[in-house]
Amino acid sequence: DAGVIQSPRHEVTEMGQEVTLRCKLISGHNSLFWYRQTMMRGLELLIYFNNNVPIDDSGMPEDRFSAKMPNASFSTLKIQPSEPRDSAVYFCASIAGPDGNQPQHFGDGTRLSIL
């Protein structure tokens, strides 16, 4: 079975540009989580969805960040405009069902560098 797939694996762009990160869930999973990982703050939850509906977006840093699930198997995280402090590794993870206590399946992340 294919795991959670993220693209791109690496992104380097100049500040002010729009950045779109992509995530494909494991087939049959219906909850999706977006995280950001930095040395200073560790792994932080940004937003999570259940059945394509955002449940908790309290971790989204500001209005420059937005996330969508246009269908049950795919999600995007967009940053517009990007800033150097957005540089981090962004992970998505999925589970089958709404229960946050289930083990999460992570992708290998997108390493984002904003110059």
Add this chain to the structure above:
Amino acid sequence: SQKIEQNSEALNIQEGKTATLTCNYTNYSPAYLQWYRQDPGRGPVFLLLIRENEKEKRKERLKVTFDTTLKQSLFHITASQPADSATYLCALVDDTGRRALTFGSGTRLQVQP
């Protein structure tokens, strides 16, 4: 405020010894606690889940304990191997609040051959 604390200093041990990692939490009332392994350049991988009414859980060379009085979980790797070198993260869901995992910052384990 809520905190999940793991030793930020790397743990260095000799191959064959038992590694013990600590996860302490404050102002959480978790029903479950999970442990993950993360290798450089990869996403975290789930290892074990322990429920609040379980004192101990084992899986092959791994053992997790959960003490809700001490507000602490211990993660043990017995007969450690260099391939066990990685960062280990604990995570929990607060059963009174948001239904998503909050992660500790992780402890890096280095097993020397």
